[in-house]
Amino acid sequence: MEQPKTPEMSANSPIIAVIGGANPAPEEAAAAEAVGRALAEGGAILICGGRGGVMEAACRGAKAADGLTIGILPGAHRGEANPYVDIPIVTGIGVARNAVIARTAQAAVAVGGSYGTLSEIAFALAFGVPVVGLGTWEITRAGHPPAPITYTATPEEAAARALALARPGQ
Amino acid sequence: MEQPKTPEMSANSPIIAVIGGANPAPEEAAAAEAVGRALAEGGAILICGGRGGVMEAACRGAKAADGLTIGILPGAHRGEANPYVDIPIVTGIGVARNAVIARTAQAAVAVGGSYGTLSEIAFALAFGVPVVGLGTWEITRAGHPPAPITYTATPEEAAARALALARPGQ
Amino acid sequence: MEQPKTPEMSANSPIIAVIGGANPAPEEAAAAEAVGRALAEGGAILICGGRGGVMEAACRGAKAADGLTIGILPGAHRGEANPYVDIPIVTGIGVARNAVIARTAQAAVAVGGSYGTLSEIAFALAFGVPVVGLGTWEITRAGHPPAPITYTATPEEAAARALALARPGQ
Amino acid sequence: MEQPKTPEMSANSPIIAVIGGANPAPEEAAAAEAVGRALAEGGAILICGGRGGVMEAACRGAKAADGLTIGILPGAHRGEANPYVDIPIVTGIGVARNAVIARTAQAAVAVGGSYGTLSEIAFALAFGVPVVGLGTWEITRAGHPPAPITYTATPEEAAARALALARPGQ
Numbered sequence: 319m320e321q322p323k324t325p326e327m328s329a330n331s332p333i334i335a336v337i338g339g340a341n342p343a344p345e346e347a348a349a350a351e352a353v354g355r356a357l358a359e360g361g362a363i364l365i366c367g368g369r370g371g372v373m374e375a376a377c378r379g380a381k382a383a384d385g386l387t388i389g390i391l392p393g394a395h396r397g398e399a400n401p402y403v404d405i406p407i408v409t410g411i412g413v414a415r416n417a418v419i420a421r422t423a424q425a426a427v428a429v430g431g432s433y434g435t436l437s438e439i440a441f442a443l444a445f446g447v448p449v450v451g452l453g454t455w456e457i458t459r460a461g462h463p464p465a466p467i468t469y470t471a472t473p474e475e476a477a478a479r480a481l482a483l484a485r486p487g488q
Numbered sequence: 489m490e491q492p493k494t495p496e497m498s499a500n501s502p503i504i505a506v507i508g509g510a511n512p513a514p515e516e517a518a519a520a521e522a523v524g525r526a527l528a529e530g531g532a533i534l535i536c537g538g539r540g541g542v543m544e545a546a547c548r549g550a551k552a553a554d555g556l557t558i559g560i561l562p563g564a565h566r567g568e569a570n571p572y573v574d575i576p577i578v579t580g581i582g583v584a585r586n587a588v589i590a591r592t593a594q595a596a597v598a599v600g601g602s603y604g605t606l607s608e609i610a611f612a613l614a615f616g617v618p619v620v621g622l623g624t625w626e627i628t629r630a631g632h633p634p635a636p637i638t639y640t641a642t643p644e645e646a647a648a649r650a651l652a653l654a655r656p657g658q
Numbered sequence: 659m660e661q662p663k664t665p666e667m668s669a670n671s672p673i674i675a676v677i678g679g680a681n682p683a684p685e686e687a688a689a690a691e692a693v694g695r696a697l698a699e700g701g702a703i704l705i706c707g708g709r710g711g712v713m714e715a716a717c718r719g720a721k722a723a724d725g726l727t728i729g730i731l732p733g734a735h736r737g738e739a740n741p742y743v744d745i746p747i748v749t750g751i752g753v754a755r756n757a758v759i760a761r762t763a764q765a766a767v768a769v770g771g772s773y774g775t776l777s778e779i780a781f782a783l784a785f786g787v788p789v790v791g792l793g794t795w796e797i798t799r800a801g802h803p804p805a806p807i808t809y810t811a812t813p814e815e816a817a818a819r820a821l822a823l824a825r826p827g828q
Numbered sequence: 829m830e831q832p833k834t835p836e837m838s839a840n841s842p843i844i845a846v847i848g849g850a851n852p853a854p855e856e857a858a859a860a861e862a863v864g865r866a867l868a869e870g871g872a873i874l875i876c877g878g879r880g881g882v883m884e885a886a887c888r889g890a891k892a893a894d895g896l897t898i899g900i901l902p903g904a905h906r907g908e909a910n911p912y913v914d915i916p917i918v919t920g921i922g923v924a925r926n927a928v929i930a931r932t933a934q935a936a937v938a939v940g941g942s943y944g945t946l947s948e949i950a951f952a953l954a955f956g957v958p959v960v961g962l963g964t965w966e967i968t969r970a971g972h973p974p975a976p977i978t979y980t981a982t983p984e985e986a987a988a989r990a991l992a993l994a995r996p997g998q
Contacts, residue, residue, distance in 0.1 A: 333915075363915070388915065394752065394931060394955075405843075405873070405898065407917055408931040410752040411924070412734065413614065414584040417607075421904060421918040431629060437587075437610035444583065444603035445904075456628050459601060503745075533745070558745065564761060564785075564922065575673075575703070575728065577747055578761040580922040581754070582904065591734060591748040615734075753954065754924040757947075771969060773954035777927075780947035784923065798966050799941060 332484035333388070334362040335423035337439070338372025338454075339432030346372060346430035349452055349473045351379035353427050356477030358385025362484070365390065365423055367415070368399045368406060372429050377402030390419045417441050425484040427476045428454040428467070439467070448483035452476040502654035503558070504532040505593035507609070508542025508624075509602035516542060516600035519622055519643045521549035523597050526647030528555025532654070535560065535593055537585070538569045538576060542599050547572030560589045587611050595654040597646045598624040598637070609637070618653035622646040672824035673728070674702040675763035677779070678712025678794075679772030686712060686770035689792055689813045691719035693767050696817030698725025702824070705730065705763055707755070708739045708746060712769050717742030730759045757781050765824040767816045768794040768807070779807070788823035792816040842994035843898070844872040845933035847949070848882025848964075849942035856882060856940035859962055859983045861889035863937050866987030868895025872994070875900065875933055877925070878909045878916060882939050887912030900929045927951050935994040937986045938964040938977070949977070958993035962986040 334357050338350055354376035357364055364380040366373040368389020377387045381402045389403035392412045399406040409415040413434055420426065420441035428439050431454040439457070442449045443465055450468045457465040468483065470476040504527050508520055524546035527534055534550040536543040538559020547557040551572045559573035562582045569576040579585040583604055590596065590611035598609050601624040609627070612619045613635055620638045627635040638653065640646040674697050678690055694716035697704055704720040706713040708729020717727040721742045729743035732752045739746040749755040753774055760766065760781035768779050771794040779797070782789045783805055790808045797805040808823065810816040844867050848860055864886035867874055874890040876883040878899020887897045891912045899913035902922045909916040919925040923944055930936065930951035938949050941964040949967070952959045953975055960978045967975040978993065980986040 388917075390917070396932070405915065406932070407898075407900070407928065409928045410931050411584070411754050411921070411928070412587065412750040412752070413611065414581070414587040414751050414921070417582065417584040417586075418917065418919045418921070421920050422906070422916070433610050433614035433635070436627065436635075437607050437614065440603050440607035440610050441583065444607065454629065456630075457606065458626050458628075459624065460626075465603070465606075558747075560747070566762075575745065576762070577728075577730070577758065579758045580761050581751070581758070581924050582920040582922070584751070584921050588747065588749045588751070591750050592736070592746070751924070752927070753951065754921070754927040757922065757924040757927075773950050773975070776967065776975075777947050777950035777954065780943050780950050781923065784943035784947065794969065796968050796970075797946065798968075799964065800966075805943070805946075 331361055331363050332424045332481070333365050333422055334480050334484060335365045335419050335426040335438070336372065336376035336429060337366065337419065337426055337435050338376075338429040339435055340369055340371035340373070341432070342371045342375070342430050346453065347375040350375035350429045352473030353429060353452065353477050354379030354385070355383045356474050357480065358383035360477060360481045362481060363388065365419060367392065367419060368403050370400055374400035374402060376429075390415050390422070413437065420447055421445055423447055424486070425450065425480040427452060427480045431455050446485070448480070448485065450476050450480045450483065501531055501533050502594040502651070503535050503592055504650050504654060505535045505589050505596040505608070506542065506546035506599060507536065507589065507596055507605050508546075508599040509605055510539055510541035510543070511602070512541045512545070512600050516623065517545040520545035520599045522643030523599060523622065523647050524549030524555070525553045526644050527650065528553035530647060530651045532651060533558065535589060537562065537589060538573050540570055544570035544572060546599075560585050560592070583607065590617055591615055593617055594656070595620065595650040597622060597650045601625050616655070618650070618655065620646050620650045620653065672702050672764040672821070673705050673762055674820050674824060675705045675759050675766040675778070676712065676716035676769060677706065677759065677766055677775050678716075678769040679775055680709055680711035680713070681772075682711045682715070682770050686793065687715040690715035690769045692813030693769060693792065693817050694719030694725070695723045696814050697820065698723035700817060700821045702821060703728065705759060707732065707759060708743050710740055714740035714742060730755050730762070753777065760787055761785055763787055764826070765790065765820040767792060767820045771795050786825070788820070788825060790816050790819045790823065841871055841873050842934040842991070843875050843932055844990050844994060845875045845929050845936040845948070846882065846886035846939060847876065847929065847936055847945050848886075848939040849945055850879055850881035850883070851942070852881045852885070852940050856963065857885040860885035860939045862983030863939060863962065863987050864889030864895070865893045866984050867990065868893035870987060870991045872991060873898065875929060877902065877929060878913050880910055884910035884912060886939075900925050900932070923947065930957055931955055933957055934996070935960065935990040937962060937990045941965050956995070958990070958995060960986050960989045960993065
């Protein structure tokens with residue numbers, strides 16, 4: 319576990335999620351790392367599912383900028399956390415933990431995406447948590463407006479939008 | 489609670505979910521009721537979130553055909569079940585119970601849809617549970633095939649497809 | 659899956675839990691089977707954790723009396739249910755599902771006991787669900803009254819007490 | 829939110845739970861505060877249920893010693909956290925979150941106790957997490973050894989024992 323302290327953090331640090339799959343394409347992993355770094359540089363605490371792939375890349379990026387990282391693990395053992403997780407929360411509730419990530423976050427960045435990612439986007443939308451997308455799902459329904467996801471083109475833009483949109487605690 | 493027995497039920501009764509929002513349009517509620525009825529007539533046990541709207545309509549339809557209905561409730565009290573739920577499962581875990589519905593179902597029919605419904609579709613897809621859509625979300629991603637949802641045009645077709653696709657227990 | 663219907667069941671069938679460990683002593687398994695049978699004969703629907711040991715014995719007893727059995731499974735697959743479970747609820751939330759069993763039950767009979775059983779007793783007490791004990795934990799605290807568990811000496815007495823104490827739906 | 833950094837924290841900081849009820853006696857609240865302070869002074873990260881009573885007192889004590897505090901909230905809003913929680917994890921899964929606290933902790937100190945506390949003790953024992961008691965439940969079973977709780981007489985002793993017993997990450 320890295321030392322969980324950083325000069326950038328303060329009483330107003332928002333908790334921002336990076337969500338994405340365990341088996342990303344290389345460019346998705348690179349994007350997730352850049353998002354994680356930019357979020358930490360922007361003063362956010364990173365929350366994610368705590369495992370590999372997009373989750374690990376985002377944590378690695380955040381730690382490179384001395385950020386604090388929280389991993390909401392699905393399984394029963396803290397050893398399943400990636401090495402860049404400072405605070406492993408060992409839920410044991412499987413993918414139902416996706417609801418916990420979405421509830422705790424004040425904004426979320428979806429990078430690429432598996433169906434697990436889709437469930438996290440869905441929960442964030444249900445909870446009113448702003449969702450920023452980077453190469454992720456588009457969700458539409460005939461006769462209805464599309465789901466309110468803010469699509470972005472670069473990791474830096476994604477992080478900046480998430481930092482700007484992060485809702486205050488409630 | 490209705491009497492939970494029915495001549496159609498047997499050792500091979502599949503458990504099929506009807507998923508949809510608490511505040512459907514009138515035609516969505518009517519569709520959900522017809523799906524519930526057709527599933528029960530086809531010998532399925534109905535599982536849903538146990539509350540109002542699409543959930544209640546589906547249960548009402550199933551009971552009209554003497555089906556058995558299971559409600560996976562989010563809250564802490566069985567009183568939140570709609571009156572057509574035979575077996576109220578009082579989870580107390582909030583919308584994280586959507587994962588329980590998706591895991592327990594052997595196929596799912598999505599009628600209309602809120603973001604909660606979207607989370608259930610996402611979980612079903614993640615778990616490999618066949619998803620049949622009736623006026624619900626379309627989920628796409630640039631450069632990838634769309635999510636494997638079987639779209640149908642009528643409640644009867646939706647129920648028939650779900651009964652045909654229901655995976656065996658595993 | 660057994661055919662989930664029975665003449666004893668009606669709109670007023672209480673849902674009663676049998677809780678106990680996966681590795682009971684032989685006499686505990688025999689007691690659990692007798693409790694399950696007596697509960698079904700008394701018209702109750704049986705709910706339990708759905709796995710082996712006390713859970714399987716209780717379900718076997720209930721099925722011998724044509725009862726309906728519900729298994730709230732901790733894992734991700736219905737195949738982990740014992741063969742006497744009619745309705746497998748596949749939660750995927752691990753032992754957190756103990757809270758679901760305790761919330762859904764209108765009374766609970768604890769047979770023998772592991773620490774998992776202790777957690778279910780604790781949740782039942784927290785939720786105000788009557789707890790009947792048969793060779794199970796005693797829970798005391800200096801300067802306070804002991805936990806309100808109704809201790810019994812035989813399976814038949816345990817089942818009768820649970821049927822009498824079962825709280826109405828709420 | 830307090831600034832989540834402290835000189836005492838390092839890569840080896842254990843996460844230790846303080847568990848106890850929302851409505852403690854005044855001396856229990858005072859004991860919880862002293863335990864929280866001593867744990868932080870000993871370099872631990874504090875985890876708890878994040879609400880009032882014993883939870884708030886323990887967090888207040890930890891913050892007085894510049895510790896880091898994590899609150900695993902049962903409800904749907906971070907606003908239910910007490911003001912001394914640095915990292916609110918908003919689970920929305922109700923008291924099933926007690927399993928998350930017990931799994932995440934590397935040791936637990938139970939102060940006083942409600943039935944919720946009893947469920948956390950039970951889960952900790954089930955998971956092999958060392959439990960230290962301070963005026964809490966005694967759990968026995970005829971013909972079996974009592975539950976392996978380390979009873980202590982003072983907050984300082986309780987914290988010292990928990991720090992000594994904290995199991996390594998696994």
